[in-house]
Amino acid sequence: MEIILRLQKAFLRDRYVVIFLLFNVLNSPFCFAQYPCGTEVSDVQFKNLIEFYTEGNQKTSLPEDTFFVPVKVHIIRNQDGTGGLSIQKFRVEFDSVNFFYQNAKIQFFQCGQIQYIDNSEFLTFNAPGEEDLLTGGFETPRVINIYFADTILLNGKRICGYSYLPMGANNIFIDNACVNNGNTVAHELGHYFSLLHTHGKSNTTLTVELVNGSNCSSAGDYICDTPADPNLEGKVSYNAILKKCFYTGSGKDANGDFFAPMVENIMSYSKSQCTNKFTPGQYNRIRNSLFYHGRVDLACTSEIDFVEENLIGSVNPNPFSNYFFVSYQLASESKVLLAMYDVFGNKISVLHEKTEPKGLLKLYYPWGDTFLNSGIYFLKMEVNDKVVSVKKIVRINN
Ligand SMILES: [Zn+2]
Numbered sequence: 001m002e003i004i005l006r007l008q009k010a011f012l013r014d015r016y017v018v019i020f021l022l023f024n025v026l027n028s029p030f031c032f033a034q035y036p037c038g039t040e041v042s043d044v045q046f047k048n049l050i051e052f053y054t055e056g057n058q059k060t061s062l063p064e065d066t067f068f069v070p071v072k073v074h075i076i077r078n079q080d081g082t083g084g085l086s087i088q089k090f091r092v093e094f095d096s097v098n099f100f101y102q103n104a105k106i107q108f109f110q111c112g113q114i115q116y117i118d119n120s121e122f123l124t125f126n127a128p129g130e131e132d133l134l135t136g137g138f139e140t141p142r143v144i145n146i147y148f149a150d151t152i153l154l155n156g157k158r159i160c161g162y163s164y165l166p167m168g169a170n171n172i173f174i175d176n177a178c179v180n181n182g183n184t185v186a187h188e189l190g191h192y193f194s195l196l197h198t199h200g201k202s203n204t205t206l207t208v209e210l211v212n213g214s215n216c217s218s219a220g221d222y223i224c225d226t227p228a229d230p231n232l233e234g235k236v237s238y239n240a241i242l243k244k245c246f247y248t249g250s251g252k253d254a255n256g257d258f259f260a261p262m263v264e265n266i267m268s269y270s271k272s273q274c275t276n277k278f279t280p281g282q283y284n285r286i287r288n289s290l291f292y293h294g295r296v297d298l299a300c301t302s303e304i305d306f307v308e309e310n311l312i313g314s315v316n317p318n319p320f321s322n323y324f325f326v327s328y329q330l331a332s333e334s335k336v337l338l339a340m341y342d343v344f345g346n347k348i349s350v351l352h353e354k355t356e357p358k359g360l361l362k363l364y365y366p367w368g369d370t371f372l373n374s375g376i377y378f379l380k381m382e383v384n385d386k387v388v389s390v391k392k393i394v395r396i397n398n
Pocket of ligand 1: 037038039187188191197
């Protein structure tokens with residue numbers, strides 16, 4: 001009898017455990033990692049962003065083409081090459097990122113093979129202290145470097161990841177627990193392309209953006225089709241049966257209006273199961289940032305390892321009116337000067353002056369509304385103070 005009773009008790013206990021686990025799965029506080037984002041906005045970055053938000057979006061005639069942005073993937077593993085993010089998980093995340101960035105006409109591609117960093121020291125990556133140590137040894141120049149670690153701690157607190165707003169480093173750090181969960185990589189890339197959280201610059205003070213939208217272009221995330229957001233951390237519930245997310249907060253703005261935030265927004269602190277949308281306004285800002293912040297100049301230099309000559313390659317489009325792209329190659333790390341001359345040999349403009357790495361490089365040059373007569377011009381490339389290449393280009397005024 002006692003045995004039967006014990007068995008019954010055990011059965012009940014097990015069933016309770018099963019029910020309890022099922023309850024948790026449905027409510028998902030444990031099966032989905034829910035760590036915050038660690039991206040911080042410095043005062044200088046914020047000042048630059050506001051300038052971009054007010055001026056950058058005014059630019060018209062952006063090229064229509066899809067842009068292919070190079071990404072270097074770094075996966076941190078154990079000393080013996082075990083562990084780390086699986087290729088399958090990485091692929092799913094990468095595909096989803098490209099799905100979300102289609103609307104901004106951006107597609108990411110891998111620059112070279114995955115870089116495995118077999119160093120157990122970095123499996124738990126302590127930011128910001130260890131960042132230079134990690135990136136110093138492995139960062140690929142002129143591409144977006146994404147590092148996947150088992151655990152990321154920012155000042156000792158676990159986070160899903162962090163990145164840099166323009167014009168910070170080309171580095172993004174992702175905690176593996178947040179991969180295939182809440183579109184973390186798309187979120188961090190959003191910051192890289194100038195997006196703020198929908199609740200604004202601060203994670204601790206309430207947004208001053210009003211629910212009625214009257215100050216939407218100068219408060220919150222400065223984007224008008226994302227509603228005022230009181231910071232959704234802990235204020236969203238997910239109903240697994242309806243597969244829907246609900247805002248559970250009851251806060252009001254300065255006018256006394258109840259917040260009605262967008263719980264699906266990828267740039268919010270909503271639950272990770274809920275975040276699967278960017279708005280047209282956010283896409284517009286990403287697209288503008290691509291050009292305004294020179295992200296179009298990112299290039300996978302390892303695409304051509306063997307370069308013998310210093311040369312201007314293609315200029316597109318040519319004839320041009322508002323912008324053109326120049327590709328050029330360097331046989332070794334050199335000081336480059338790209339300048340534009342008229343047919344009389346007068347220097348019209350210096351396009352680029354920089355010491356750059358070996359390889360195939362590209363440069364986007366917006367001419368915008370600057371007045372320039374229609375006609376023939378020349379691009380001259382000087383490498384280490386010697387003219388090495390000249391290309392004829394034609395300007396056609398609209
Ligand atoms: Zn963030």
